Amino acid sequence: MKTVKGGICAAKGFTASGIHCGIRHNKIKKDLALIYSEVPASAAAVYTTNLVKGAPLTVTENHLKNGIAQAVICNSGNANTCNANGIEIAEETCSLLSAELGVRADDIVVASTGVIGQKMDIEPFKKGIPPLVKALSADGCGDAAEGIMTTDTIKKEIAVEFTVGGKVCKIGGIAKGSGMIHPNMATMLVFITTDANISPEMLQKALSTDIQSTFNMLSIDGDTSTNDMVSVLANGLAGNEKIVSEGDDFNEFMKALNSVTVTLCRMIAADGEGATKLLECSVSGAKTLKDAKTVAKSVVCSSLLKAAMFGADANWGRVLCAVGYSGADVDVNKIDVKFKSAAGEVAVCKNGAGIDFSEETAKKVLTETEIDIIIDLNDGDFASKAWGCDLTYDYVKINGDYRT
């Protein structure tokens, strides 16, 4: 497996575009993105578990009942959530795109991101869809990735090449997500494309399995968004024998999917609202997988630890505190904790109690931009990772006045 260029356009038969159509007031920012497969593709998606759900998710869920899709349209600037006419707007968007692109309306994945509860108008879509379709290109991944950004500061794209049954396949994805990130069964908006040949059922199985250890282990601020969705389109143009059951081919596909999703997770965490640091918490020695995951996620969610990491303060007591209240079954007298980064490693806690360490070394380790918090529970064989970011002045600034 190797990383390749092109993001969502790396896989055969996919093109993409992104434009400004007027949903955002800021005319420099793109606000509408399109992904198109030249043939109908197997499609799978997972959605937020928030009871308050964006209208586009309901429409997409309907469209994906048959496991087939051919295009994805997504706007930023307005989440189309808690709107009286949300469903209507999402459906009309699909009708407009269907007419312009010549694909079935129910083969379209529709998504929105932005402010919740703002009235939404169909006019920008009417005006924007024709030039959006015209702009479709094999170089369009960057534009589409920009079109779905909100408070993101960097574009998030990745693609890898892998082999299934002797055929070279590609899989790539784009993501948006910076705040309101604490996915549950799904995550922020992530769109993945692949030319691997795989049935809708196995594609859904791959995605639903993968997110348990990737997007569901990511948290920026503990707030599960109303509009989270991850979707994958697999158009089969790589020509591999169709994956219709578990086995070597499915495992190869899972590995490739996982390398895309883990990369996107890390990109989202590193670009968390106001973040200056990516935090990765690696837990080992847990009694069960659930305990490992519970501990890892609890640690990256602790506001106190996140603030300490911002200040490069080796306040490991906050790690222990977050382990203790996580709800996981742990023996607190067995816990070891280390901090690690490009600058080195420092052990701070052994058997649940503090050990002498150099504050100078710790400061150096924690001043880097990627920090690993390594926890050994010494109580079993299960391990897990979670991703998050530090809590900074800028998080408060960005969210103190988001709407204006």
Next chain:
Amino acid sequence: MKTVKGGICAAKGFTASGIHCGIRHNKIKKDLALIYSEVPASAAAVYTTNLVKGAPLTVTENHLKNGIAQAVICNSGNANTCNANGIEIAEETCSLLSAELGVRADDIVVASTGVIGQKMDIEPFKKGIPPLVKALSADGCGDAAEGIMTTDTIKKEIAVEFTVGGKVCKIGGIAKGSGMIHPNMATMLVFITTDANISPEMLQKALSTDIQSTFNMLSIDGDTSTNDMVSVLANGLAGNEKIVSEGDDFNEFMKALNSVTVTLCRMIAADGEGATKLLECSVSGAKTLKDAKTVAKSVVCSSLLKAAMFGADANWGRVLCAVGYSGADVDVNKIDVKFKSAAGEVAVCKNGAGIDFSEETAKKVLTETEIDIIIDLNDGDFASKAWGCDLTYDYVKINGDYRT
């Protein structure tokens, strides 16, 4: 019932003191507090559910097995948690105080608050306990309240007078707590004294019931501390007929206890680390009490909403978002939301969708220092309140470098 002066010394037979003994480096700050009842008192306590527990809590739990206590000693500056010799230090503290004060060592409630995982030395206690005992006074509540403060910026004390069976009783409390506040079954350090005559069993029942709707509905930052404890000493000197079962007298006592605990909750929330605003979320119309509580707590815990409140931004979509992911059983299409403060009231959401409102009025309402977030779920008869605070630059500042 009326508010009276004196805090924990308001009730008959209670004295208190607070001094600097050298646990903290900052000599201006008091770091040791004592509360004393001239007769043994019924005693009840609730403790953190964090698996990582401060050593003093274990010692206190042992001492309160017989439901009797006569003194409370608490230090700040070091949490005596994740220390190899924590239990030893806590027990030796009680021995030293027992000798000096002439009370049984196992009639002492011992508590600590401060940094986790720092080595602790008995010397400051040896030096400090004699002058601490000497300083005991009926005017000592303020000094004791200062002795337990960490990042708190204001002393938290309250007392009320009430009548049980024709006898005037008093109940008062002090609290510390500003960060690492998301109590679960207990809260930050809270010490309550009363001269009401009540059996240990009924006292425990009163406390365990009360905290469900008070301290357990409070959150500053979602981090459940390792050292949370609420304890009540009831010395019976008011002379009322002993409360040994439920009934009118017990209800009167519960009301008085509740007025003390709610006041302390609001004080803790308003003095949350870096906070500029007290948030009170009032939920009504829930299907069950559990749903009401789940919704109220989810809203005051949302980092995004907390940041919006700091910025006086009426971003009600974040209220809906937090309701939606709370896990409560709600019908999102029935939810109404209002913001209210001393400056007025503004309705922002009706039946789950946005309504037109004046941004100017909203700004005025949200610029006050006490904000009510009023949610009607319109789906049942249950109601609940939760308390929290805004998320500010100063929270990050305080916690980015707490240890130094």
